[in-house]
Amino acid sequence: MDAINRKIVGHLLRDGRATYQEIGDAVGLSAPAVKRRVDLMLVRGEISGFTVRVAPEELGWEIEAYVEIFCRGNISPSTLQRDLAPIPEVVRVDTVTGEADAIVHVMAGSMTDIERTVEAIRTHAKVDKTRTSIVMSRVIDRPPRAGSMNGEVP
């Protein structure tokens, strides 16, 4: 991804509905050139689509939690993927270094949903125990910034 594409992405991060013409003016290209680059980034998977930013409560996700999971033996990412993907409340799963084996980010509509979801996570063969931290307040939640991309001038 070259410097121009990064500028285009930076622009789209700020305004995902910006017109190609507007972006073109900002980066010094014509609208069709911008479109061609964006389409290419889409097929290459460098960007995966466009969305709207919504506060989770607006979608009915009133409660969220981080669930650290500890496994018997070791667990492969693919197993984790297979086991947890079917649970809709699971928003994100990362394998991590440190005490826990993975951190699961859960969003649910109510406390009972959280309870049920954690239970669903526990009842997998390899999961030994879990440690749940309920989110009390979102203190900071930043939209992803266009990377400072070591050595670059925005």
Add this chain to the structure above:
Amino acid sequence: MDAINRKIVGHLLRDGRATYQEIGDAVGLSAPAVKRRVDLMLVRGEISGFTVRVAPEELGWEIEAYVEIFCRGNISPSTLQRDLAPIPEVVRVDTVTGEADAIVHVMAGSMTDIERTVEAIRTHAKVDKTRTSIVMSRVIDRPPRAGSMNGEVP
């Protein structure tokens, strides 16, 4: 937010660049009606803008970590906000129940960035100790879904 707006948002979550006409067809409204609703949701803050979905590595964020922080005494969300907001690598901060007082999500360009960022977090008066989990692999990372909105009568 009524049922129609939720359908509109659901549509925009899947495709943030969908035309108003297309959305209108999907929800049974005309294009101007959809635009008026979207604009209203924007000024009301129910949605906060549009973006592109980018893989973090494309932006130069090669490494991320979860940092649990433990404080001396108790800490207010506003203090946390004030102290951590200036650190650009801090993507997200939640106060949580359980052992730790807060969980900080950090994205950085390199391991040394992580180290520096964790150090920046530690050197705050109230922070007693931290526990860092480096992300090894992102197993699941779902775009937010339109809520199932428990118990609603349209």
Add this chain to the structure above:
DNA sequence: TCTTGCGGTTGATGGCGTCCACGGCACCTC
């Protein structure tokens, strides 16, 4: 030097965003 291919521009056209005026509908007041 000639060729080949990538990437940008130009120009044309159909569709879309965007604004305005109008009309129905529910709710409230007299």
Add this chain to the structure above:
DNA sequence: GAGGTGCCGTGGACGCCATCAACCGCAAGA
């Protein structure tokens, strides 16, 4: 019940935008 009022969707008009095809310049390689 009549009339007023505010909300919300529709229809139409206008200008801009997306989109595609054709063309052009330039760099790399034979």
